[in-house]
Amino acid sequence: MIIKNNPEAILLNCEEVRESEVGELISLLERELLLSELNGEPGIGLAAPQLGIAKKIAIVRIDNTKINLVNCSIDKYYDPFIFKDEGCLSFPGRVENTKRFQEIVIKNNLVYPKNFIATGLVAVCCQHEIEHFNNKLFFDNKVKENIKIKQKPNDLCNCGSNKKYKKCCGK
Numbered sequence: 001m002i003i004k005n006n007p008e009a010i011l012l013n014c015e016e017v018r019e020s021e022v023g024e025l026i027s028l029l030e031r032e033l034l035l036s037e038l039n040g041e042p043g044i045g046l047a048a049p050q051l052g053i054a055k056k057i058a059i060v061r062i063d064n065t066k067i068n069l070v071n072c073s074i075d076k077y078y079d080p081f082i083f084k085d086e087g088c089l090s091f092p093g094r095v096e097n098t099k100r101f102q103e104i105v106i107k108n109n110l111v112y113p114k115n116f117i118a119t120g121l122v123a124v125c126c127q128h129e130i131e132h133f134n135n136k137l138f139f140d141n142k143v144k145e146n147i148k149i150k151q152k153p154n155d156l157c158n159c160g161s162n163k164k165y166k167k168c169c170g171k
Helices: 019-038 120-132
Strands: 045-047 057-062 065-070 073-086 096-107 115-119
Touching: 019 045, 019 057, 019 065, 045 120, 057 120, 065 120, 073 120, 096 120, 115 120
Parallel strands: none
Antiparallel strands: 045 057, 057 065, 073 096, 096 115
């Protein structure tokens, strides 16, 4: 069951996942994500700490994209932007504008792909879920409304369109 509105219960000192645990934990995360959707609270990702499990594992499920994040870390960050109305299944109804990155390089230690690049919404979701097992919550990245991130013409636009700034809001 997903822990709700209790930061202390999900801010856990997470341990590495053993290879023998991966299948069972992924199944549990997928089941809980589906139950959440059936209960009217759809989500696109879920991490073990949200279930009270102190393990470094999470899933991302966006349309046909299925990513398992196991003992991973973000190696590089590119193109900062402000992501509007980020939410979390552990804090229903709460949304914040957060500082995120349009593109990240992930080192995934136990599952395929080992290293990969995530962009757009997938990158945002991966950042969010990885933070769960690194003792951080999405509202720790909250930005003040008057903060703007300087955009260069060839950067991906802050609006999240996945277009270059010069071809989008920078026209």
